[in-house]
Amino acid sequence: MATSGNINPDDLASLRERIDGIDRTIQELIAERAQFAGQVGRAKGKLAAAVDYYRPEREAQVLRRVVDRNDGPLGDEVLVRLFREIMSACLAQQEPLKIGFLGPEGTHSQQAVYKHFGHSIHGLPLGTIDEVFGEVQSGAADFGVVPVENSTQGTIQSTLDMFLSSQVKICGEVELRVHQHLLSRSGRIEDIERVYSHPQSFAQCKAWLRQYLPDAEKIPLASNAEAARRARSADDAAAIAGISAANVYGLKAVAGPIEDRPDNTTRFLVLGRELFPPSGNDRTSLLIFIKDQPGALHHVLAPFARHGLSMNRIESRPGHTGRWQYAFFVDIGGHVEEDAVRAALDELAAFAQEVKVLGSYPVAIT
Numbered sequence: 001m002a003t004s005g006n007i008n009p010d011d012l013a014s015l016r017e018r019i020d021g022i023d024r025t026i027q028e029l030i031a032e033r034a035q036f037a038g039q040v041g042r043a044k045g046k047l048a049a050a051v052d053y054y055r056p057e058r059e060a061q062v063l064r065r066v067v068d069r070n071d072g073p074l075g076d077e078v079l080v081r082l083f084r085e086i087m088s089a090c091l092a093q094q095e096p097l098k099i100g101f102l103g104p105e106g107t108h109s110q111q112a113v114y115k116h117f118g119h120s121i122h123g124l125p126l127g128t129i130d131e132v133f134g135e136v137q138s139g140a141a142d143f144g145v146v147p148v149e150n151s152t153q154g155t156i157q158s159t160l161d162m163f164l165s166s167q168v169k170i171c172g173e174v175e176l177r178v179h180q181h182l183l184s185r186s187g188r189i190e191d192i193e194r195v196y197s198h199p200q201s202f203a204q205c206k207a208w209l210r211q212y213l214p215d216a217e218k219i220p221l222a223s224n225a226e227a228a229r230r231a232r233s234a235d236d237a238a239a240i241a242g243i244s245a246a247n248v249y250g251l252k253a254v255a256g257p258i259e260d261r262p263d264n265t266t267r268f269l270v271l272g273r274e275l276f277p278p279s280g281n282d283r284t285s286l287l288i289f290i291k292d293q294p295g296a297l298h299h300v301l302a303p304f305a306r307h308g309l310s311m312n313r314i315e316s317r318p319g320h321t322g323r324w325q326y327a328f329f330v331d332i333g334g335h336v337e338e339d340a341v342r343a344a345l346d347e348l349a350a351f352a353q354e355v356k357v358l359g360s361y362p363v364a365i366t
Ligand SMILES: O=C(O)C(=O)C[C@]1(C(=O)O)C=C[C@@H](O)C=C1
Pocket: 037, 040, 041, 053, 054, 055, 056, 058, 059, 062, 086, 087, 088, 090, 091
């Protein structure tokens, strides 16, 4: 028998026997867990669809416990991924969730869907971010996943603006480390005369492109996956996209990762139709329309500080309600069902024209 390194063949056989025994136990325990999850599902009563069984606050609590217990050797991210897949499969026993995202197959949005919901779902690749909102609102999708900000490029304004008119709720967030790769049919950089990609991805790889492909034509498209699809049909074209697009579209990696900042991260929001209860570590997103009067913004923000609530983000957008009327997107720590958040909202109501609670949801887990 072939052995690797200097392990004695007898040791190898006995180590594998131990692994076989552990696998058997893991499998039995997963089956037992799935049975209990099925019972929990039935205990929820006769519900209409998979969406009614999904409990993001409970999933967040389960995953935080996994992280707290973890002493290695596997990293938190790996263990969270494994446990997400187990919960995803347990939930899909009822029926897989239908999740809308900015398609086609192979986008970073699809990766964010899998990171948050696991693979036991039915993905619905959609053409635009507006469509993701629309399909969630109409019930054609149970949930949707849309990008909202990137650590290099800042806010995706078109996503925020959708909340000005849409009734969908935010019920989760996902953070994804985004690695960009240059992909082409031949895999040779010297063949490349054109590069396709989404404008955000071009911006994330600006310095790399200036150094290595200064003369190539840069052609912006609606998604990186669309870029990969186009690059597939020409020898002198390449796409900037995630590495998963290489497998989906049969392309070779010319170079990567090529993003200028190694910590390049995109934050996605999970869209649904209802709010879920607190998980114990939540964030609340608000849309606040302010009255046009002196000190209005100060009066609106002061209650958060008074009640000890941290503010992670404030962003102003034209409110679409009248000329020079502004809407503020504000993220604070806490959940609307918690006393401090409720008290702050009561106080600021006197100074705001309108306050819309976009959602209270678990803070992203690794
Ligand atoms: O605890 C529940 O409510 C369950 O349905 C079980 C379970 C799990 O597998 O742990 C499955 C799906 C839910 O989204 C949350 C948790």
